[in-house]
Amino acid sequence: MSRLKLALTLVIVAGVGVAAFAGWNAWELRRPAGTAAPDRSRYSRTGPDREVMLPLTIEAADVRRLALLEFAPDSDPTYLGLEPQFIDRGHEQGYRIIAYRHDGWVDFYDDLALAPNPDEQSKVTGKGLLHYRHRDLGGPILERDDEGRATIEFAFTDVEGRAIRGHIREHSTKRSVPLNLLAPVGMSAVEPDSFPLIMLYDFDFLRLGDSDLEVSIDGRAVQLADFPVPLPVQGQRRSFAKYSVDTDILAVFPTSHDLVQRLRTTGDVHRDGEVSYLFAGDALERILVRDTEIVFAPALDVRTAGSGRFTITTYPEHGVVAGPYAVSADGAVSRLELSIDEVEVPRQRGLLYRFIVNESSTFGTWPKAYRYHATIDQATGAIDAQWTNTRPGGK
Numbered sequence: 001m002s003r004l005k006l007a008l009t010l011v012i013v014a015g016v017g018v019a020a021f022a023g024w025n026a027w028e029l030r031r032p033a034g035t036a037a038p039d040r041s042r043y044s045r046t047g048p049d050r051e052v053m054l055p056l057t058i059e060a061a062d063v064r065r066l067a068l069l070e071f072a073p074d075s076d077p078t079y080l081g082l083e084p085q086f087i088d089r090g091h092e093q094g095y096r097i098i099a100y101r102h103d104g105w106v107d108f109y110d111d112l113a114l115a116p117n118p119d120e121q122s123k124v125t126g127k128g129l130l131h132y133r134h135r136d137l138g139g140p141i142l143e144r145d146d147e148g149r150a151t152i153e154f155a156f157t158d159v160e161g162r163a164i165r166g167h168i169r170e171h172s173t174k175r176s177v178p179l180n181l182l183a184p185v186g187m188s189a190v191e192p193d194s195f196p197l198i199m200l201y202d203f204d205f206l207r208l209g210d211s212d213l214e215v216s217i218d219g220r221a222v223q224l225a226d227f228p229v230p231l232p233v234q235g236q237r238r239s240f241a242k243y244s245v246d247t248d249i250l251a252v253f254p255t256s257h258d259l260v261q262r263l264r265t266t267g268d269v270h271r272d273g274e275v276s277y278l279f280a281g282d283a284l285e286r287i288l289v290r291d292t293e294i295v296f297a298p299a300l301d302v303r304t305a306g307s308g309r310f311t312i313t314t315y316p317e318h319g320v321v322a323g324p325y326a327v328s329a330d331g332a333v334s335r336l337e338l339s340i341d342e343v344e345v346p347r348q349r350g351l352l353y354r355f356i357v358n359e360s361s362t363f364g365t366w367p368k369a370y371r372y373h374a375t376i377d378q379a380t381g382a383i384d385a386q387w388t389n390t391r392p393g394g395k
Contacts, residue, residue: 037291047267047268047279051263052282053303054262054263056253058253061249063247067142067150068241075223079102082098092115094114098125099158105126107130107131107133108129111135117132123192123193124192138165148170163216163217166214169211171210179349180317180319180346182319182346183199187389188392195251195370198248199319199346200246201244203243205238205239224239224240225240226240260381280299282303283296292313294311300336302327304327323341323342324339325338333377334376335376336374337372337373339371345357369389370390372385372387
């Protein structure tokens with residue numbers, strides 16, 4: 001084959017490949033969302049009311065929207081970035097800003113619309129909470145309009161007396177298809193007190209172009225971090241600043257309790273607010289909260305030695321975290337251990353997002369560093385439980 005024919009052949013093949021990729025990518029971006037859902041009818045299962053032991057619990061957080069504004073390197077001597085949050089507690093609504101420090105701690109700034117909580121803790125973010133302040137956040141806003149344009153506004157004074165302001169407005173009306181993400185917030189935790197299952201739905205990177213992306217500290221502009229891949233996403237240039245207007249944050253198996261709960265079921269079920277616990281006999285079979293279900297196979301009974309697996313699934317197609325559990329019993333003392341060895345990240349749309357978010361990337365590997373261990377005195381109900389992160393910071 002002549003060089004000219006070879007070159008023409010390569011051009012044609014490349015053209016066909018690009019066209020095929022573009023067609024596939026276009027389909028992926030418009031693919032209908034999944035419809036799988038947990039079988040909620042299980043949680044109406046009848047059975048005798050009885051007293052059971054509840055060794056593991058779930059706590060649902062009240063954060064409903066958030067943004068992650070990471071600073072470019074060396075932009076500020078104190079903070080690495082800011083995380084505005086919208087909090088809905090039913091009886092009150094307001095904003096919080098988490099400020100991530102270079103020294104590994106975080107500072108919390110709560111809006112005056114929220115009741116102050118000086119005993120607040122945060123053990124799934126780096127070293128934990130250093131400073132808590134109840135402050136005027138300057139009429140904060142975190143929302144997205146019907147055209148898909150984000151607005152983020154805040155203004156407050158930090159612990160060093162510096163005026164910090166944020167003014168972010170997208171102006172583009174081009175279509176943007178967001179991600180679903182299991183956020184690696186707990187990756188940096190040194191002493192976690194739960195497994196942080198933080199699902200971010202409709203998670204998107206802020207668009208550049210005509211957008212206003214302004215953050216300042218004492219009147220000095222702070223540059224936000226650049227998108228790590230110097231390529232347009234869905235035909236639009238992006239910042240690494242990102243947001244979600246639909247978050248679901250769960251503390252899985254928190255270790256803050258000193259006693260195992262002994263409770264009475266209604267049939268096979270115990271309900272605690274948004275959380276439903278399903279029992280098979282005396283053993284814990286399933287937990288359902290919002291769109292997330294945890295299944296123990298076989299059902300978990302901490303009174304007797306045994307082993308199995310637990311699977312955490314967030315529906316409809318927002319990821320799976322799973323691993324083995326084991327119970328050993330020595331007289332009246334039981335020991336429960338869990339670990340994570342399987343992660344299925346939420347399915348992404350578009351090649352670039354799949355390149356960033358997959359089972360081999362940080363998003364699919366950080367949960368595997370988490371281990372749970374508990375010692376339970378069956379006679380007194382005393383429990384001593386710990387989560388450990390074997391690779392804080394993802395190291």
